[in-house]
Amino acid sequence: MYHLRRITVAVVIVGVVIFLLTFLPRVLNPVPPSKEKQEADQRWINTSPHWLDRQACRWFGLCGLLHLKSDPPAKPKNKDDHGHELRDILGKETSAFLRDGSNNKKSQLKEIPDYVLNYAPLVHLYSQEFFWPSDIADHMNHVSPDIDDARAFNESLTLSNLNELSSKLGFEHLNSKDDVESRPRWLHSKANRPVAFLDNDEGQVPDSEPDRFLSDETTWFEVDRDHPLQRISDPRKLPGGYSQQRRPLARRSLVTPFREQQRLLSSAAKEAQNAPNKPDESGYSSAPATLVLVDKGSGVVDAFWFFFYAYNLGQTVLGTRYGNHVGDWEHCMIRFEAGIPRAVFFSEHEGGQAYAWHAVEKRGNETEIQRPVIYSAVGSHAMYATPGNHPYVLPFGMLKDVTDKGPLWDPSRNLRGYWYDYTAEDDEGLEPVKENADAPTSWFHYKGTWGDELYGLDDKRQWRLFGQYHYVTGPQGPKFKNLGREKVCQTWRCRIIHSIAEGKKGSWHS
Secondary structure: OHHHHHHHHHHHHHHHHHHHHHHHHHHHOOOOOOHHHHHHHHHHHOOOOOHHHHHHHHHHOEEOHHHOOOOOOOOOOOOOOOOOOOOOOOOHHHHHHHOOOOHHHHHHOOOOOHHHHHOOOEEEOOOOOOOOEOOHHHHHHHEEEOOOOHHHOOOOOOOOOHHHHHHHHOOOOEEEOOOHHHOOHHHHOHHHOOOOOOOOOOOEOOOOOOOOOOOOEEOOOEOEOOEOOOEEOOHHHOHHHOOOOOOOOOOOOOOOHHHHHHHHHHHHHHOOOOOOOOOOOOOOOOOOEEEEEEEEEOOEEEEEEEEEEEEEOOEEEOOEEEOEEEEEEEEEEEEEEOOEEEEEEEEEOOEEEEEEHHHOOEEOOOOOOOEEEEEEOOOOOOEEOOOEEEEOOOHHHOOEEEEOOOOEEOHHHOEEEEEEOOOOOOOOOEEEOHHHOOOOOHHHHOOOEOOOOOOOOOOOOOOEEOOEEOEOOOOEOHHHOOOOOOEOOOOOOOOEEOOHHHHHOOOOOO
């Protein structure tokens, strides 16, 4: 009897633990699954060829247990034979900033406003990162459309034809040509690693009091073309209840960003024979960022800075990794009112956080423009306002992102720039900026994902424990990040954070 009681207690404890670990993520998930997703989940479970695996998955949330193995960021030996993954700076579509294009076309295009580049973000990539910024043009060389007979596909995917080929052939995903667990070189993009600035500026600690920008308060935090800017006389109606007044802004005494970018690209091109695309000391990376400018009317402009990585390495819980996927789009957004920065949005997984401008860390002294500093998490590349640990979803810090003051990336040094009209018809509304008049636009309208579809349970690389997948579907592109949003946040649930301390109390879904 004694041993029977002990066995019974042990079984009950194990059952309670499994129950909590199975249902706790569902309760804490800020984005509950729809009926369609639940049906898709049942179809996914049925991909397992083993009856026991399917039952364990349905009843206990333990899917693909036989597939469990270590998943290190890099392999000890890399026999990838794809050659050097770097692009030629002066070649193909990635050299848009060095081409003049048609004079007639350029005369009709809009330029990048000076204030957008003056207040461009600076991104601290993690010091021990394994997957660095990637060029979306180079990404096209390593993926193929998920059509039934991929071998019959005899056209080259480019940024100029991606959407047209997707519409013609009906594909919705871009599959890696290589087994991602072999860690081919193009996933890592190590040569795109920027070198930190060679100065002593460690960043400015935000003031405890709110910044004072404009003499009259406005509804800058909630505006689009259908909801024009309004003046506010009662400061209690501001997010956080802050009252703001005028404060002069400094000017950055630098060479104009466009000319500086040309100089950097030209300099790098001259060294291409000996050190292709080697980042320089100014934070330049050979992987272009994507800048999408959206005019919301009433003098309000949202500047979306998108950063692409070939691979997202998920985080580990109790030694098991979850959330890997091919292709990774992250972004921040700076909202301007009459050329004055008002707020910064940091994308984090399925959500993000919005900070008032005065609250974020900045670099630059009193005689220079103070630019916001962003911290990119290791592996997931989620964006945060501070270095350190950032737990999310699971309790007790079991699942967390980690950031630090690694290499500092200045995306304004190398970018593809566009203006986007979110009210335009489908597949329309995007125009390159005057500075890169020939930049391709087809890729922006591509509706599919930039990586593989969710691997099935019949794939030995896949598992799902307690609702968390080892591999998930790759993300859609920038067009589907709610660029026309009225609020600063990506979703309607939006809270403007007015201090770093306040931001540390919550996470991306709080």
